[in-house]
């Protein structure tokens with residue numbers, strides 16, 4: 001309990017919060033919770049979590065992934081640019097008295113330290129980012145040598161997953177994503193289809209959206 005707890009408010013520019021209407025109920029969604037649990041199992045199976053781990057959860061939302069590990073790691077940094085999601089996250093941290101957390105309201109450039117993390121995780125957040133090579137370069141800056149990134153996201157799809165909303169990436173082509181990591185001095189250690197999200201799309205049709213987990217190590 002004597003460890004550091006700090007909250008940074010950095011991202012002050014006026015921006016639309018796409019998650020404002022969703023944040024309060026974010027955790028009350030069974031398919032999401034099943035997906036999160038499976039992603040957590042994937043992270044645990046990689047043996048990257050222990051009491052020396054410095055963990056960064058990118059696009060953490062309400063902290064479903066990062067906070068699961070809060071008692072198992074040395075330090076947890078939670079980064080998200082949605083004020084509404086961060087508000088829910090802060091309430092959870094306050095209610096539980098977590099003291100080894102840093103909350104960054106902003107994006108990856110706003111998280112302050114370099115070469116400090118041993119593990120970065122990102123659950124369904126990378127498809128919200130425009131410039132993927134830029135993001136991967138910032139992951140590289142934040143990680144220690146041999147530090148890892150573990151991403152859960154959508155395989156390439158036709159935009160139905162979010163429609164009528166529009167996001168920067170309609171999922172990912174694995175060859176392209178892998179080569180983007182390699183170009184940024186990572187070794188991609190693992191890619192697999194770990195889960196499928198079933199959801200009704202805007203036409204009323206039921207669709208299955210496969211999700212991948214990708215593990216990359218900083219060289």
Ligand SMILES: C[S@@+](CC[C@H](N)C(=O)[O-])C[C@H]1O[C@@H](n2cnc3c(N)ncnc32)[C@H](O)[C@@H]1O
Nearest residue numbers: 059060061064080081082085107123124125128
């Ligand atoms: C689909 S939600 C996933 C939230 C959480 N990781 C989960 O699985 O429950 C995507 C999250 O990424 C955040 N996000 C999107 N773009 C971001 C960026 N450039 N920097 C930081 N967070 C971002 C959003 O605010 C949102 O909370």
